[in-house]
Amino acid sequence: MQTHIAIEHFSKNFDGVEAVKNISLSVSKGELFGLIGPDGAGKTTTMRSLCTLLPVEQGELSIVGLDVRKEVRRIRSRIGYMPQRFSLYPDLSVEQNLLFFADLFGVPKQEKFQRLQELYHFSKLEPFKKRLAKQLSGGMKQKLALSCTLIHTPEVLILDEPTTGVDPVSRREFWLILKKLRDDGVTILVSTPYMDEALLCDRVAFMHKGQILALDKPDKIGRLFPYALYEISSSAPQKIQNHLQSQPSVQTVHIFGDRVHASFRESLSAEQLATIQRTAPEPIAAMRQIEPGIEDTFLELMKQVE
Amino acid sequence: MPDFAVFTENLGKFFGGFQAVKNLNLAVEYGEIFGFLGANGAGKTTAIRMLCGLLMPSSGSGAVAGFDIFKQGEKIKRHIGYMSQKFSLYEDLTIEENIEFYGGVYGLARPQLLAKRQDLLQDLGLSQQASTLTHDLPLGYKQRLALGCALLHDPKIVFLDEPTGGVDPEARRNFWNLIHAMAEQGKTVFVTTHYMDEAEYCNRVSIMYQGEIIALDRPEALKKQYGQTSMQDVFIHLVDR
Ligand SMILES: Nc1ncnc2c1ncn2[C@@H]1O[C@H](COP(=O)(O)OP(=O)(O)OP(=O)(O)O)[C@@H](O)[C@H]1O
Ligand SMILES: [Mg+2]
Numbered sequence: 001m002q003t004h005i006a007i008e009h010f011s012k013n014f015d016g017v018e019a020v021k022n023i024s025l026s027v028s029k030g031e032l033f034g035l036i037g038p039d040g041a042g043k044t045t046t047m048r049s050l051c052t053l054l055p056v057e058q059g060e061l062s063i064v065g066l067d068v069r070k071e072v073r074r075i076r077s078r079i080g081y082m083p084q085r086f087s088l089y090p091d092l093s094v095e096q097n098l099l100f101f102a103d104l105f106g107v108p109k110q111e112k113f114q115r116l117q118e119l120y121h122f123s124k125l126e127p128f129k130k131r132l133a134k135q136l137s138g139g140m141k142q143k144l145a146l147s148c149t150l151i152h153t154p155e156v157l158i159l160d161e162p163t164t165g166v167d168p169v170s171r172r173e174f175w176l177i178l179k180k181l182r183d184d185g186v187t188i189l190v191s192t193p194y195m196d197e198a199l200l201c202d203r204v205a206f207m208h209k210g211q212i213l214a215l216d217k218p219d220k221i222g223r224l225f226p227y228a229l230y231e232i233s234s235s236a237p238q239k240i241q242n243h244l245q246s247q248p249s250v251q252t253v254h255i256f257g258d259r260v261h262a263s264f265r266e267s268l269s270a271e272q273l274a275t276i277q278r279t280a281p282e283p284i285a286a287m288r289q290i291e292p293g294i295e296d297t298f299l300e301l302m303k304q305v306e
Numbered sequence: 307m308p309d310f311a312v313f314t315e316n317l318g319k320f321f322g323g324f325q326a327v328k329n330l331n332l333a334v335e336y337g338e339i340f341g342f343l344g345a346n347g348a349g350k351t352t353a354i355r356m357l358c359g360l361l362m363p364s365s366g367s368g369a370v371a372g373f374d375i376f377k378q379g380e381k382i383k384r385h386i387g388y389m390s391q392k393f394s395l396y397e398d399l400t401i402e403e404n405i406e407f408y409g410g411v412y413g414l415a416r417p418q419l420l421a422k423r424q425d426l427l428q429d430l431g432l433s434q435q436a437s438t439l440t441h442d443l444p445l446g447y448k449q450r451l452a453l454g455c456a457l458l459h460d461p462k463i464v465f466l467d468e469p470t471g472g473v474d475p476e477a478r479r480n481f482w483n484l485i486h487a488m489a490e491q492g493k494t495v496f497v498t499t500h501y502m503d504e505a506e507y508c509n510r511v512s513i514m515y516q517g518e519i520i521a522l523d524r525p526e527a528l529k530k531q532y533g534q535t536s537m538q539d540v541f542i543h544l545v546d547r
Pocket of ligand 1: 136350351353
């Protein structure tokens with residue numbers, strides 16, 4: 001497989017603070033690669049460096065085989081980048097913004113209208129195409145910014161938290177577009193705070209404090225979780241959580257929507273399970289062992305490097 | 307009017323010929339965590355701005371903390387906290403300047419403000435960085451600072467417009483611990499989010515679509531009613547049409 005994004009021993013300092021510490025990873029052509037991790041982990045710094053927007057002092061970065069330090073112009077013409085804060089033209093309409101970016105990227109006419117339709121389907125912005133960008137809601141602005149980035153088809157797409165503020169229905173549509181681009185051979189590097197999106201990537205890297213703590217297929221990341229994990233259903237998850245937090249045998253406990261995830265050093269015996277159910281302050285409707293997921297592992301890995 | 311934290315009857319808002327909010331009917335109890343969900347552009351921010359006395363409604367009626375949203379906007383501002391979708395901090399002010407600015411907006415007396423400022427900086431673990439530019443703070447801190455500023459005058463009702471947008475799973479859990487703690491103190495929390503696991507943490511939620519509320523109930527009741535296992539599925543079921 002051809003490598004489209006290569007990062008080797010990359011480090012980056014800002015005024016003596018190490019934002020990224022000696023990371024290496026490579027993304028193949030046509031791969032959809034996710035970066036996850038808390039705020040300040042170094043994801044944006046890595047992405048901006050790949051996009052030739054920050055000087056690279058330590059390590060080697062290349063995109064489609066071109067050295068990020070030397071081939072600034074050529075790289076910029078072959079990538080699409082959506083920063084966390086993308087600037088639209090507030091006094092242009094939705095449609096004018098889209099056409100402006102289409103022209104900027106030199107998108108051929110036929111392709112332009114087909115792509116516009118696809119993007120309108122995802123963004124649901126077509127009824128508002130005459131509205132000025134500054135009059136859009138927060139999520140609509142975000143969707144317009146995304147559409148402006150996706151109006152052309154670069155070889156490599158780098159998207160920094162593209163779906164912040166986007167509603168669940170549009171997020172699903174957006175990921176269908178990403179998958180389609182991926183299948184057409186576009187290489188995509190995307191960061192996201194949504195764990196359901198991380199699951200949709202081919203591979204993900206978990207970054208924290210400038211380091212990569214895990215890198216694997218999303219359904220494999222759970223293997224790093226060190227304890228036996230149980231899912232508990234109850235109508236009072238908050239109270240169950242508070243109760244379990246004070247139990248010495250419990251290693252971790254977190255709320256997941258209407259469920260509680262609690263972990264123990266080892267799998268519980270039937271007797272131990274019964275005791276937990278009996279002593280809980282609120283009725284437990286069900287308690288069963290589950291495979292740790294990416295979010296369980298995320299929360300655990302964050303603790304380990306404190 | 308009945309005694310609700312937030313009460314509206316057929317509240318509406320036009321922007322020119324476009325109706326962003328249509329016949330909004332809400333009755334939120336004191337002490338409730340109310341999730342105000344909806345599709346992008348459904349009218350949530352517009353409705354919140356009307357409820358906070360920041361935008362004049364076009365039709366209907368409403369009261370927040372017992373004050374009329376048409377006539378008593380100034381009173382409302384003193385009795386509620388509002389955290390806007392963009393966190394509403396001044397990025398080019400320092401942390402302590404932001405706190406002082408909001409203390410001023412909410413009419414806190416000087417000694418009270420200084421005490422609150424110290425408490426807040428301590429809670430955030432930012433006492434040493436009080437004179438750092440807000441711009442340089444990590445997102446998680448900005449979010450908690452913005453919340454702290456919205457709470458300086460100890461309001462009974464807080465409106466949080468997407469407080470956890472772009473925030474990672476751990477920071478979101480920490481933020482929701484703060485929300486639960488506020489509710490335990492008896493505060494009413496009116497919150498929007500696009501993270502559907504957070505919808506599960508609310509006492510009741512409404513789902514808005516094209517200016518209208520299309521569902522409103524406890525999360526368990528909505529899941530049951532629409533035969534779905536999660537709020538994410540309820541949302542997609544109702545909004546994807
Ligand atoms: N000043 C304005 N002029 C014209 N239309 C406006 C104006 N402000 C808001 N709108 C429109 O009102 C509708 C509702 O916007 P609002 O910001 O309330 O949505 P929202 O539910 O908060 O969405 P999001 O989830 O994306 O934040 C949108 O269609 C928006 O474009
Ligand atoms: Mg909004």
